[in-house]
Amino acid sequence: MGQVELQSIHKSFGPTAVLDDINLTIADKEFVVVVGPSGCGKSTLLRVVAGLEEASSGALLFDGRAVNALSPGERNVAMVFQNYALYPHLSVATNIGFGLRRAAMSRREKRAAIERIARLLEIEPLLKRRPNALSGGQRQRVAMGRAIIRNPAVFLFDEPLSNLDARLRMQMRSEIRGLHSKLPTTTIYVTHDQIEAMTMADRVVVMNAGRIEQIGTPSQIYDTPRTTFVARFMGMPSMNMIAARYDGDALVLPDTRVPVPADWPERLAPWVGRELLLGLRPEHLSLRTSPGGVPATVDLTEPTGSETLVYLHHGDTRLAARTPPDTRLRRGDQVHLDLRLDRATLFDPDTTLALPTLPADPITKGETA
Amino acid sequence: MVRSRAERMADWAVYAAMLVLALAFLLPVLWLASLSVRTQAEVFMGAARFIPEAPTLDNFARVLRDGGFQSYIWNTVKLASLGAAGAVALAAPAAYALSRMAFRGKGALMLGILSVQMVSGLVVLIPLYRFMDRLGLLESHFGTTLLYIAAGIPVTIWLLKVSFDAVPRSLDDAAAIDGLSRVESFALITLPLALPGLISAFILNLILNWSQFLIPFIMLSADDKWPISVAIFRFAGSTSAATTQLLAAACLLAILPALAIFVLLQRYILAALTAGAVKE
């Protein structure tokens, strides 16, 4: 009752391609988050699924049935817009019930449905108000009520939280997830915020410049990014990228050599003598108390309370390390770092793709959860 | 903000220029007012008695009691409001299409519509007369109203397009998702939200139609069909100075409604004319 399949969807506005060969299958009741930088085509993707925008080519299937020719109303989708798009001249109750105009329900049944939704979202006292008499968070709930009431096959969210303050955003994140477990419905949720992607998604779709870079569970995306773009985009601070030459048994950095784990030489045989990009999350760099490892110079420390982020450089390479909260360092301090190579991802600097064999099976493209 | 001396000087220059302009427009009206409160005897004294010695409201009373005057005013009200309503009703769908749909030649079409407004009615007077004659629409308020509507449509399309442009597109999207057709979305979402714009377009048409002269002048020859503009012109051409003071009173009374509408509703009119100039 809600499988969505995009088959090589292309979309151009005039000469500019905005969506380029999008292939994506979303299982019934799955919560998929599409994440990417602003302008990468996320909204367009959502609008194509909704029927607000026509794909230039490609097929869009709902439960195996082509819906390309159906109007938005006929597709049985509901959408929550970034600016809420509530009808300003109608009351909250009318806004929520608007999608039921055509439904075969009596006036009383509609009234009851609106009240049930209002209870669910805790906005009962607001039903008589106009949207402009509501706070941002309340408008958000009304927009969700309008979407939920029609019991759609697919929910589409376009950056629904980006106009809210940080605390409310965090609260709504878990509310939307909670709602999804109460009313399991196929959901495509678009955001530029990688934290929303990591915390809300069953599966994450990372987009860049109109293309899908990677599809996977949040941990797959985080632990085994398929491209340097994904590695840099997901995670805060982003993954360290260290250019290094592989000489057969160690990675050669400007000022040091880092011996590689025992199982690498076999896998890296074709890379002997070539440049690689070593990708390491900040939590996989640690400060040594004794000399050895990779020497680095401290540029800046950021104590957040629960941890201290240390920004450093080794030669021309900028690095970030996640360290315990009691770290006391100052700009210019010389330190030594341990690299957890067992958690590293290696990238081909020419193709920007992760090397396929390291560590264990980083390829997750096109897989359905 | 502290303003410099030069800026203040410039302000005074602007005020002075505006005063001269205002006087140029106001003097005929003042002259009219002066004539309208004179007795017949004083009319002959001309400008020497700008403020009459024995001002009287008799002229107004006589005009207002006159059955002919009442009929002219009623004709004016009827033609002006039907014409304004028709122009708004017909311009609205066109303006909506221009606001919401992308198609080739849209810019040229918009300019074309505007350029129709630039053609003086005088240029098309004779063909228009023969055209309406062929259609058998001369001498009728129906035919006259159609021409009022046609005359009002171009500028009304532009005004309404600006109002529709100010209604966010995301509401169209929300309405489409809620299952509304284009027509429903136009009627239930866009129109109600553009209501202030619709009202001011109606008022603007009303004011323009109130002073419409050329169209009823060529269309209507029967006295009982004339709007006040034509009636005043006909009487001015046919009567002697013996009734000048009455004519002046009738003129003032004819201007009054349009003036009243404008003064009362100028805020709406200005809002419509400048809508979209400031976007949120």
Ligand SMILES: Nc1ncnc2c1ncn2[C@@H]1O[C@H](COP(=O)(O)OP(=O)(O)O)[C@@H](O)[C@H]1O
């Ligand atoms: N209607 C349109 N006409 C022309 N270009 C558009 C249109 N809609 C979006 N675009 C372009 O497509 C690209 C992707 O836009 P969008 O899907 O809104 O990105 P995102 O939601 O990821 O920020 C942008 O470069 C934008 O300028």
Ligand SMILES: [Mg+2]
């Ligand atoms: Mg967007």
